[in-house]
Amino acid sequence: MYRQCIEWGANVHAGNGYGFLVSVLWLSAIHYMSVGGTHTLAHAMANASMKAGASMRFTSPVVKILFEGGRASGIQLKDGTKVHARKLVASNVDPKQTFVDFIGEDNLEPFRKERLAGWHFGPEHVLGTPSFALHEAPNYKSAKWNEDINRCFYTLVGFETAEQMSEYIIQAYGGQIPDRPGAGTWVNSLWDPTQAPAGKHVMNGWFFFPKASCLSEEEWDDVRLTYNDKFLKLWEEYAPNMTRDNVIADRLYTAFDIEKKMSMPEGDFSQGRSGGIGVGMPRGNQYRTEFPGLYLCGPSAGGGGVSAAPGYGAFKVICKDLDLPKIWKQESRTY
Numbered sequence: 001m002y003r004q005c006i007e008w009g010a011n012v013h014a015g016n017g018y019g020f021l022v023s024v025l026w027l028s029a030i031h032y033m034s035v036g037g038t039h040t041l042a043h044a045m046a047n048a049s050m051k052a053g054a055s056m057r058f059t060s061p062v063v064k065i066l067f068e069g070g071r072a073s074g075i076q077l078k079d080g081t082k083v084h085a086r087k088l089v090a091s092n093v094d095p096k097q098t099f100v101d102f103i104g105e106d107n108l109e110p111f112r113k114e115r116l117a118g119w120h121f122g123p124e125h126v127l128g129t130p131s132f133a134l135h136e137a138p139n140y141k142s143a144k145w146n147e148d149i150n151r152c153f154y155t156l157v158g159f160e161t162a163e164q165m166s167e168y169i170i171q172a173y174g175g176q177i178p179d180r181p182g183a184g185t186w187v188n189s190l191w192d193p194t195q196a197p198a199g200k201h202v203m204n205g206w207f208f209f210p211k212a213s214c215l216s217e218e219e220w221d222d223v224r225l226t227y228n229d230k231f232l233k234l235w236e237e238y239a240p241n242m243t244r245d246n247v248i249a250d251r252l253y254t255a256f257d258i259e260k261k262m263s264m265p266e267g268d269f270s271q272g273r274s275g276g277i278g279v280g281m282p283r284g285n286q287y288r289t290e291f292p293g294l295y296l297c298g299p300s301a302g303g304g305g306v307s308a309a310p311g312y313g314a315f316k317v318i319c320k321d322l323d324l325p326k327i328w329k330q331e332s333r334t335y
C-alpha cells in the first residue's frame, strides 16, 4: 500500500478502493532491474532498432506533424528539416504537444478538444529522485530480529502509520513539499555490483512530490539543496549507519528538473490523465487517432512506466490497420 501511495501518488481518500486494491496486487508482483542501470535498457532498445534499420536523431525537437491529403505524412523539426513518413507517424510525447502544438487547436475535432480540456498532468505520478553514493549499504536496527531487511530489493523508509502516509500524499496534492520526508528506496548495488565501485553502494529512491508548477524555481532550488539531508536524518533513525559520513555524494532530481530535463510536463511520468473522458473506448482505440496515419504510442495511451507496453500495444494496432505480418504470433517468439 505504501508503495502504491509513494510511487503513484494514490489518493487513499478517493474512489471505492477497488482500483487501489488491484494495483497493490499488481505492484507486489513486479520487481525488475536492468543490470548496469536502466540506461542499458534504453541503449539495448536503440541498438536493436538500429540493427533493424531505424535511423535515430537526438536533440532534434519535433515542432509539427505534416499532412498530405488529410493523412499524416511526416514531421517537421525545429531546425526546419522535414522528415517524410513512408507509412505513418507514431507519437510518444504527451497529447497536448501532439495535438495542440504539432497539429494546432483549430484543426481539432470537438471530441479531441473536450478530451484535451479534461487532460491534467499530476498531481498523481510526480516524483522526486534522491540518489546516494554510499560507503556502506544501510544496516537497519530491525535486522537484529530479521536480517533479511538489509537485503530487501525495495524498502519504504520513514512511515510508521497509514495516517503519516495519507498526510504525506495530501500535502503533496496540495502543492506542499511533505513535512515528513519518507521515501521508497532501493540499493541496487546489493544485487548488481556493476553499479558501484567494489565494496561501495548506491541507493536510488523516490519521494512523491507536488507537481513542478506548484513551486517557484527558487523554491525548487531550496528543496534540491535541503530535502536529501532531511531524509538522511530520518533514515538514520531506522539505519544508524546512514549518517553524512557514510555518504560519498548525493543528488536530488526534483519534479521541476524532470520537467525541464526530461520534457515530462509537470514531472508527470505518465504524461497525464484524461479525467475520465475516453474511458471505455474500444480496445486499441487509445492508440488510433482521428487523423489517418497518426498513432499514439506513449504513456498517455498505454500507461506510464518502463514496460514498453504502450509501444507494443500501438505496434499491434498498426500491424492490424496496415495489414502487416503479426510477428508476435510466430511460435519462435516468447513475447
Ligand SMILES: Cc1cc2nc3c(=O)[nH]c(=O)nc-3n(C[C@H](O)[C@H](O)[C@H](O)COP(=O)(O)OP(=O)(O)OC[C@H]3O[C@@H](n4cnc5c(N)ncnc54)[C@H](O)[C@@H]3O)c2cc1C
Binding pocket: 060, 061, 062, 063, 092, 093, 097, 127, 128, 129, 206, 258, 261, 262, 263, 264, 267, 268, 269, 270, 297, 298, 299, 303, 304, 305, 306, 307
Ligand atoms: C523519477 C522517476 C522515476 C521513475 N522510476 C520508474 C521505475 O523505477 N520503473 C518504471 O517502470 N518507471 C519509472 N518511471 C516512469 C518512466 O520513466 C516513464 O513512464 C517512461 O520513461 C516513459 O517512457 P517514454 O519513452 O514513453 O517517455 P519518455 O521517457 O518521457 O521519453 C520521451 C522522449 O521524448 C522527448 N521529447 C519530448 N518532446 C519532444 C519533442 N517535441 N520533439 C522530440 N522529442 C521530444 C523527451 O526529451 C524524451 O526523451 C519513473 C519516472 C520518473 C520521473
